[in-house]
Amino acid sequence: MEVDRDSxxxxxxxxxxELFMIRETGVREEGERLIELQIGPAHxxxxxxxxxxxxxxxxxxxxxxxIGFVHRTIEKLSENRxxxxxxxxxxxxxxxxxxxxxxxxxxxxxxxxxxxxxxxAKYLRTILAExxxxxxxxxxxxxxxxxxxxxxxxxxxxxxxxVMIELATMLTGARITYAYVIPGGVRRDMPQNxxxxxxxxxxxxxxxxxxxxxxxxxNPVVERRLRDIxxxxxxxxxxxxxxxxxLRASGVDYDVRMAEPYEAYDEIDFMIPVAEEGDAYARxxxxxxxxxxxxxxxxxxxxxxxDGDIISPQISRLFNPLMKKIYAETRRVKFPSLLxxxxxxxxxxxxxxxxGRGEALFHIISDGSTNPYRFRxxxxxxxxxxxxxxxxxxxxxxxxxxxxxxxxxxxxxxxR
Amino acid sequence: xxxxxxxxxxxxxxxELIEKGFDKTKVLxxxxxxxxxxxxxxxxxxxxxxxxxxxxxxxxxxxxxxxVEYPEGYRGxxxxxxxxxxxxxxxxxxxxxxxxxxxxxxxxxxxxxxWGRCIFCYFCVDICPVEAFETTKYHDAVFTRFEDMLTTLxxxxxxxxxxxxxxxxxxxxxxxxxxxxxxxxxxxG
Amino acid sequence: xVYIGPLEIPGRLxxxxxxxxxxxxxxxxxxxxxxxxxxxxxxxxxxxxxxxPLHVSxxxxxxxxxxxxxxxxxxxxxxxxxxxxxxxxxMAPALALLFAVIPIAFxxxxxxxxxxxxxxxxxxxxxxxxxxxxxxxxxxxVASDNKFAFIGSLREAFLMISYEIPFIISILSTALIxxxxxxxxxxxxxxxxxxxxxxNPFAALVAYIAILRITGxxxxxxxxxxxxxxxxxxxxxxxxxxxxxxxxxYIKLYVYTLLFSIVFLGGWLxxxxxxxxxxxxxLGNIILLIKASILMLIAVFLRSVYPRYRIDQAVRLGWSLxxxxxxxxxxxxxxxxxxx
Numbered sequence: 035m036e037v038d039r040d041s042x043x044x045x046x047x048x049x050x051x052e053l054f055m056i057r058e059t060g061v062r063e064e065g066e067r068l069i070e071l072q073i074g075p076a077h078x079x080x081x082x083x084x085x086x087x088x089x090x091x092x093x094x095x096x097x098x099x100x101i102g103f104v105h106r107t108i109e110k111l112s113e114n115r116x117x118x119x120x121x122x123x124x125x126x127x128x129x130x131x132x133x134x135x136x137x138x139x140x141x142x143x144x145x146x147x148x149x150x151x152x153x154x155a156k157y158l159r160t161i162l163a164e165x166x167x168x169x170x171x172x173x174x175x176x177x178x179x180x181x182x183x184x185x186x187x188x189x190x191x192x193x194x195x196x197v198m199i200e201l202a203t204m205l206t207g208a209r210i211t212y213a214y215v216i217p218g219g220v221r222r223d224m225p226q227n228x229x230x231x232x233x234x235x236x237x238x239x240x241x242x243x244x245x246x247x248x249x250x251x252x253n254p255v256v257e258r259r260l261r262d263i264x265x266x267x268x269x270x271x272x273x274x275x276x277x278x279x280x281l282r283a284s285g286v287d288y289d290v291r292m293a294e295p296y297e298a299y300d301e302i303d304f305m306i307p308v309a310e311e312g313d314a315y316a317r318x319x320x321x322x323x324x325x326x327x328x329x330x331x332x333x334x335x336x337x338x339x340x341d342g343d344i345i346s347p348q349i350s351r352l353f354n355p356l357m358k359k360i361y362a363e364t365r366r367v368k369f370p371s372l373l374x375x376x377x378x379x380x381x382x383x384x385x386x387x388x389x390g391r392g393e394a395l396f397h398i399i400s401d402g403s404t405n406p407y408r409f410r411x412x413x414x415x416x417x418x419x420x421x422x423x424x425x426x427x428x429x430x431x432x433x434x435x436x437x438x439x440x441x442x443x444x445x446x447x448x449x450r
Numbered sequence: 451x452x453x454x455x456x457x458x459x460x461x462x463x464x465x466e467l468i469e470k471g472f473d474k475t476k477v478l479x480x481x482x483x484x485x486x487x488x489x490x491x492x493x494x495x496x497x498x499x500x501x502x503x504x505x506x507x508x509x510x511x512x513x514x515x516x517x518v519e520y521p522e523g524y525r526g527x528x529x530x531x532x533x534x535x536x537x538x539x540x541x542x543x544x545x546x547x548x549x550x551x552x553x554x555x556x557x558x559x560x561x562x563x564x565w566g567r568c569i570f571c572y573f574c575v576d577i578c579p580v581e582a583f584e585t586t587k588y589h590d591a592v593f594t595r596f597e598d599m600l601t602t603l604x605x606x607x608x609x610x611x612x613x614x615x616x617x618x619x620x621x622x623x624x625x626x627x628x629x630x631x632x633x634x635x636x637x638x639g
Numbered sequence: 640x641v642y643i644g645p646l647e648i649p650g651r652l653x654x655x656x657x658x659x660x661x662x663x664x665x666x667x668x669x670x671x672x673x674x675x676x677x678x679x680x681x682x683x684x685x686x687x688x689x690x691x692p693l694h695v696s697x698x699x700x701x702x703x704x705x706x707x708x709x710x711x712x713x714x715x716x717x718x719x720x721x722x723x724x725x726x727x728x729x730m731a732p733a734l735a736l737l738f739a740v741i742p743i744a745f746x747x748x749x750x751x752x753x754x755x756x757x758x759x760x761x762x763x764x765x766x767x768x769x770x771x772x773x774x775x776x777x778x779x780x781v782a783s784d785n786k787f788a789f790i791g792s793l794r795e796a797f798l799m800i801s802y803e804i805p806f807i808i809s810i811l812s813t814a815l816i817x818x819x820x821x822x823x824x825x826x827x828x829x830x831x832x833x834x835x836x837x838x839n840p841f842a843a844l845v846a847y848i849a850i851l852r853i854t855g856x857x858x859x860x861x862x863x864x865x866x867x868x869x870x871x872x873x874x875x876x877x878x879x880x881x882x883x884x885x886x887x888x889y890i891k892l893y894v895y896t897l898l899f900s901i902v903f904l905g906g907w908l909x910x911x912x913x914x915x916x917x918x919x920x921x922l923g924n925i926i927l928l929i930k931a932s933i934l935m936l937i938a939v940f941l942r943s944v945y946p947r948y949r950i951d952q953a954v955r956l957g958w959s960l961x962x963x964x965x966x967x968x969x970x971x972x973x974x975x976x977x978x979x
Contacts, residue, residue, distance in 0.1 A: 069786055079866030092950065119546040122571050181866045183857065184946035186499070189687035193509045197632050200625055207525040213571045221576065222523065234629045241630070248498045252483070252491045255858050255945050258952055261482075287477045305478040316482060323480050354579055369577040374544040431790070432949040435866045499944040502686045510689045632688075 068095060071431070075103055079181055079435045082445035085422065092430045099422040104449040112409045117143050117376045118369075120409070122213045128413060128447040129210060131170035131390035133163045136215045138387035139411070141296060142396040143217045145383035147376070149348050153298070155219035157339040160298040161232075162205060162214060164328045164335070168239070169198040170390030171321045171328075178318055178439035179250065182259050187250050194242055197235045204228055216373065219345035223365035229336050236329050243322065251319065260315040264425040264437040267312060276421065277414045278392025280441050283320045284312035290388040302334050314440035321442075349373070375404050391415055391442055415448035509632050511623065517590070519622040519638050525570045526587040527610040532560045532603070534582040541574035541583075550574055553603055562606050565591070565614075566599040586610055592617045654920075655755040662924050663748050663897065668740070671932065672889045673705040679939035680704070686943035709882055717878030720784065727782035732876070732883050735775035739891045742769050746897060747823045749923030751912035760820040765898060766807055772891065773799040773853070776862075779884075780872030791871030794950050795862040798852060801957035805965040806849035809842035812965070812972040813902055816979070826906040835903035838975055842968035843903045845961055847934075850899060852953070854892040856938045858945035861953055892935055900930040 073085040084100035108127060112120040124139045125132040137159055144150060151159070172195040179187025199209050205224055206212040214221055250256055266276070268285040281288060289306045291299045307323035309316040343350065345367045352370035353361065360368055382399040392414025401407040421441050426434060511518060520526075537559040541550050549567035552559040561574070575583045588610045593599050598615065605613045623635035658664055677692065681700070684691030692704035719725065742765040744755045758764060773795060780792025813835050814820055817828040829835055836843040852859040863871035870876075873884035900906065907923035948956070 069790075071786055077869060115546070116544075118544065118573070122546045122569060122573075179946070182946035183860065183864065183866065185683065186687050186943045187946075189689065193632065193688045196509060197627060200627060200633065203524065204521050207523045207572070208570065211569070211571070213573070225522070231627045234627045237629045238627070238632050242632075245498055248494045249944065252486075253495050253945065254485075254488050254491050255948060257485060259946060259949060292476060305476050307478040307480045309480040309482065311482055316480070319480055319482060323478065327478070356579065356581060360581065367576070368579075368581075369544070369573070371538075371540050371577065371579070374540060374577060430949060430951065432864070432867055495944050499686050499940070502688070503682060503940070506685045506688075508688055508690060512690060512693065 067091070073434065079438075081438075081443075082449075085434065085438075087426070087431070087434060089431055094426050094429055094431060094434065097422055097426040097434070099419055101419060101445060102449055104446045106446075106450065108450045109409050109411065113405055113407070116374060116404045117378070117406065118216065118373050120406075121216065122211065124411065125211060125213065126446075127450045128389060128391075128394075128415075128444065130173045130444065131163075131166045132210065132212060133159070133166045133215065134387045134389040135394055135413075136213070137163060137297060138385050138389075138394050138396045140215045140217050141385035141387070142383045142398045143376075143378065145385065146378040146381060146398060146400055147217060148379075149218055149346050151219045151346055152343045153340050154342045155344045155346075156298045157335050158205075158220050158224065158344065159215055160302070161224075161332055161335050161339075162202065162212070163297070164332045165198050165202055165205075167390050168325050168328050169195045169202075171325050172198075174321055174390070174439075174442035175250075175318065177442070178314075178436075181435035181439040182256065184250065184253075184256065190242070190246070190249075194239060197238060201228075201232055201235050204231060216367070216369070217376070218349040219343070219367065221367050223344055232332065232336060236332060239325070239329060243326070246322070251322070257315065259436055260318065260440065261313060263314045263429060263433050264421075264440060265311070265313045266421070266425060270424070271312075274420050274424065275417050276392075277417055278388075278390075278442075279320045279324060280317055280392070280418060280421070282306065283309045283316040285310045290386055290393050294386065296385070296387060298335065301338065302331055304331050304334075314436055317440045317442075377402060377404055389414055391444065391447070392418065411450070413447045413450060415442075415444050416450075418443055419448055507631050511635055513619070514617060515620040516635070517619040517622050518635075519624050520587050520589075521625075522587075524587045524589075525572050526585065526589045527565070527591065527614065528575060528583045528585040529609055530561055530606050531582050531584060532607055534580050535560050535578075536580055536582075538579060540577050540579070544573045544577045546571060546573065555603060560603060562601050562603050564600050565593070566596070588614070590616050590619060654752065657920075658748075658755055659744060662921075663746075663928065664743055665740075667924075667928060668890060668893060671893060671928065671935075672886060674702065675889055675892075675932070675935050675939060676705050676886075677702050678936060679942060682936075682940055683943045712882035713879050715878045715881075717880065720875055722784045723875065724782040727778050728875075729880075731775045731778040731782060732873075732880055732887065735772050735779070736883060736887055736890065738768060738772040738775065739887065739894060742894055742898070746901065747826075748897075748901075748907065748927050749920045750826075750907050750910065751919055752916070753823075762810070762814055762820045762822055762825070762902075765822075766810065769891075769894065769898075770803055770807070773803070776872055776887075779876075783872070783875035785874050787868040787870075788872050788874045791862050791864075791868045791874070795872060797950065797954050798859070798861060798957070801954050802849045802852040802961070805845050805957065805961045806853065808965040809845040809849070809968050810898075810902055812969040813839050813842050815969070816972045816976050818976065822901050822906075825902060826908065829905045830908050830911065832979060834905050834908075839968055839972050841964050841971055843899075845965045845968060846899055846903065848961060850892070850895045851938055851941070852957070854895060854938070855888045856892070857942045858948050859953055860947045861950050864947055892938060893931065896931040896934040896938075897927065899934060900927060904930050 067090050068088045071087045071089055073080045073087065075082060075084055082104045084103075086098045086100060087094050088096040106127070108123055111123060115123070121136055121139065125136045128135050172191045176188045176191025176195075179185075179191065202212065203209050205228060206214045206222060266280065266284045271281050271284045271286055285308060287306060287308045292306060304327050307320050307327065309320050344365065349370060349372070350361070352372055353368065357368040357370070360366060378400045380400060380402045382397065385396045387394050394414055395412040397410040398406050399408040418441055422438070425437055425441075429437065532555065535558070539552055539559055541561050542552055547567045547569050549564045549569070550561045551564070553562055572585070575585060586609065591610070591614045593615060622638045624638050626634045626636055628634040660666060681691035692701040695701055695707045696703040719728065745758075745761045745765050745768075747754045747757075754761070777792040777796050777799075780788040780795065814825065816838055817825050819825060819828070832838065855863060863873070868874070870884070873881065876884050907926050910919075910922055910926065912919055
């Protein structure tokens, strides 16, 4: 595909003129009527970023996001570290749905090395990925609620998320930063009472979703604040490159789990929720429906999980006798020393996953040594941040937090 | 449009996907609910909130008068058994945060840890070929000085409860997931 | 008006001191505001699946949390920014508090005893004085040299106009039924006929919603919206003035609910003057405060259920639905006045 650079700048300025005219604001340049509001990093409604808004009375005329406050140079740091040491590093930016990001990275490394995880490990990875997807969607819903002023929605979201975190603690041993997925499989097997506790947790969440509907989704004030706010048409969504539930709420049906299935997703039957309207209410509702779909995925995965190894035989043949004994007794995978000094052959590999907020892309170039030559990773929040520039103008100042909460932008994930 | 797509160079799979689209049975059409009667919805919301005032359902625990006992396998602080350690230095190689460093004891290298840097990922515990680390679930550490976090060998061979300063906490409770209340806390022992 | 007439000294002085400083004046304000803020946080905690404030005084469920908060605010450094308008910055919150508290001196709160300042149309005087308080809130926002405070006071100005008018109309329409502007005679008239809330339910509804807006309770917490403007007009305050800014909404809530319970819920009914003055004073005030507390508890419970409105939606609601309902209240009270 050839991209014409001059006309793509023209294209973007035409697009912005078009969007302004749709909003009918009337004032296009700065003059004496405008106030510049810096909703800066030390503000209760801004997160780790700065939003610059030019306001005429109560209507926002122009809005620019100012990101980069939490940039931790993950991509550059990984060039000085072995492949396995980057696994805890790469799960830190997107701290809410850590497991899909680690799955993506490990899939890229496995493609370079040419090994594959056994089926039981794939199912375990899928179960943990869906548990963290529910936790991540609850976080997004909680932030949307607190930006509207609904502190009960915030506390309920974090309380229900806590049940999922306790389930993950039973499985992996840590609350949020699991480092559970390694090239070749996973690190631990699930304990004996895990399926029973998972079923209870899922039933609790289903019970609570009914209360959520009555208190939050059907609340007249919430609906007045969110309906017809920040409407994203499907054509614009495709042109701007939006991913995740924001795209699915605009009417475009696209999900990486269906387009290019990874792990155990091609053996599990699920649906992807798509809404037509594209406003902030639709984006919140699509997240609720995705939680219900994740519940059904976890139930199917727990029923269908096959027995067997949880680590690929190419790694487990390097165990010494003590490691074999520990693996046979407690099903805990010890690392052979090869994993610390992994040297994949020269080449490059790509993997994409569907994280909680959208599609994440991992591209590793290896030159045959223990450190990667280049590791590029694109997160979904970074692709969605352009919505600040195009959705907010024409709305009121009180709609800035509503739109921010509904697109579920997480600054550390975008800044990496 | 300014993006020109050159048709002949595209992957045939992607071409087919763009033309065919998804399997439409897998798409769940979410329709926004029609706004109903305002009075009814207000009353519903108020009654739902009032239900929780009358029958509270607390998910939190009153720390530090009560504390949580995590399940088996929780990644807490650990100690090294320096009789088992053979000095292979793999734990230093694999630590992602550079928290473990090695000191010499009788011409053998043994690890000591910097608790300020440790991220409790347990890569070192899992890579040790002789299983020299003994793990505990202890995590309630409260350090008051920075120097206390850099352990010496003699400290690192002791159990964490003996040398790591800790705050006074009450009884321990185990977390059980409950269908009606979410999390239920049952006393241990 | 039997026991202590307006001109009998020294009983008058003792009673004035008690009325202004102990009950229902500053003493009751202090105790009730502390308990209501604690109740708000505790109720919010119950709905939100957590404990509320519990650490400060564990045996009584953390009720003294607000005393700890007030001590902390008093001892904190009070920073005055350099380019604010100093006189307005320092005086405006104090004046807002003053005009919110003065109406207590005009209200009769016990059967048979005149309040410290007794004039015939004391309802009108109370409404006039209490409507001055939002002006000083607007002054605080403009005096602080901050864009967010400025936007907060603009919002307060819009909302003050759109919700004070229905409130005044609904209260005066209830006074129209009884045919008098004297609060004492209104309570006497309610003891002979029905309670105000039964005689004119439209007016009671409009007055309650207007009270929610004027004191900044959810869903109308718009001028101090925390996720859009940092603290609204009070952004630049720290130290003791911040404590005053936090408390001013609750003090206004107390005064407004006292007025509401006298006009609509019958004040100190069902008791009437017995022979004993001390008994009447204490019992009458306690009954009135219980009625006011129930209304305050309902108002703070709404925090757990609703988010906040947008400014144009709230103003539109005020000028369309609430104003029409208050017009209906006036029409209804005309009909009732002709019947009774």
